Amino acid sequence: MTLTPVSSWASFGGTLSVHDHESAVTGTTMRFAVYSPPQAKKGPVPVLWYLSGLTCTWANVMEKSGLQRTASEHGIMIIAPDTSPRGPDVPDDDAYDLGQGAGFYLTATEAPWDKHYRMDQYITRELNALVAANFPADMKRQGIFGHSMGGHGALTLHFKYPDTYRSCSAFSPITSPSRVPWGEKAFTAYIGPPSIAWEQYDATELVQTRQTDAHILIDTGKADQFLETQLKPDIFIDACETSGQALTYRMHEGYGHDYYFIATFMSDHIAHHAKALKA
Numbered sequence: 001m002t003l004t005p006v007s008s009w010a011s012f013g014g015t016l017s018v019h020d021h022e023s024a025v026t027g028t029t030m031r032f033a034v035y036s037p038p039q040a041k042k043g044p045v046p047v048l049w050y051l052s053g054l055t056c057t058w059a060n061v062m063e064k065s066g067l068q069r070t071a072s073e074h075g076i077m078i079i080a081p082d083t084s085p086r087g088p089d090v091p092d093d094d095a096y097d098l099g100q101g102a103g104f105y106l107t108a109t110e111a112p113w114d115k116h117y118r119m120d121q122y123i124t125r126e127l128n129a130l131v132a133a134n135f136p137a138d139m140k141r142q143g144i145f146g147h148s149m150g151g152h153g154a155l156t157l158h159f160k161y162p163d164t165y166r167s168c169s170a171f172s173p174i175t176s177p178s179r180v181p182w183g184e185k186a187f188t189a190y191i192g193p194p195s196i197a198w199e200q201y202d203a204t205e206l207v208q209t210r211q212t213d214a215h216i217l218i219d220t221g222k223a224d225q226f227l228e229t230q231l232k233p234d235i236f237i238d239a240c241e242t243s244g245q246a247l248t249y250r251m252h253e254g255y256g257h258d259y260y261f262i263a264t265f266m267s268d269h270i271a272h273h274a275k276a277l278k279a
């Protein structure tokens with residue numbers, strides 16, 4: 001698998017680089033970014049995956065969250081994949097919450113989405129192998145976090161692959177997509193009408209049977225415009241209490257759904273993963 005370099009910048013003693021590659025899983029050219037900390041010049045470092053939200057690419061978190069400073073201090077590599085396959089031949093929708101930019105980290109089974117939309121397989125298998133082969137990454141020490149739709153992706157991939165993604169956190173995640181409009185719309189389009197298949201992509205369902213040894217950290221703003229309609233923290237908090245999943249869920253007065261909020265708490269999240277992965 002060949003990587004095509006797109007851009008590269010020095011940052012906090014490390015390197016932020018962007019790469020393209022042909023994906024056998026999505027059948028498209030995929031783009032992702034890597035922040036490699038200075039410690040990676042001496043040997044493999046822990047890897048932290050950041051899954052972005054609706055409408056985003058690799059760029060939002062790398063340009064707006066300021067993660068490079070703390071990732072550099074802790075010696076953590078950060079990988080930011082795209083949020084969907086893209087291109088003129090990839091099905092799309094006029095709405096921002098379906099199609100390109102809205103892959104929901106699942107494998108679509110419904111036409112026309114089923115040909116390219118396989119973001120969970122892309123991230124857990126193909127991009128994982130690419131990172132292992134091309135970067136000084138210690139693949140035995142991986143964590144995962146994300147925002148909104150990407151927070152949902154991080155939670156579900158952690159519950160499904162706890163031995164791969166040993167630590168987990170999220171900013172303003174959708175925690176029960178089966179019960180909210182964003183999820184209902186995307187799941188119906190990608191995997192068909194409500195069925196047992198919905199449960200395997202729903203963090204609130206997964207935590208009931210697949211609770212892990214990790215301590216999950218979640219931050220959400222009390223002024224988030226999606227709080228009551230799309231995020232519904234209480235459903236997930238209750239499910240974690242019932243199943244015994246360790247969770248710290250912090251609600252922050254005045255903060256919204258944006259990267260000003262994420263930037264405020266980014267260093268806490270990287271420190272949380274560094275501690276769990278013993279960076």
Ligand SMILES: N[C@@H](CCC(=O)N[C@@H](CS)C(=O)NCC(=O)O)C(=O)O
Binds near residue numbers: 052
């Ligand atoms: N722009 C959309 C909302 C999409 C949105 O808020 N996306 C979040 C993730 S769910 C985001 O991170 N947007 C990009 C950014 O803030 O840089 C709308 O019209 O309501």
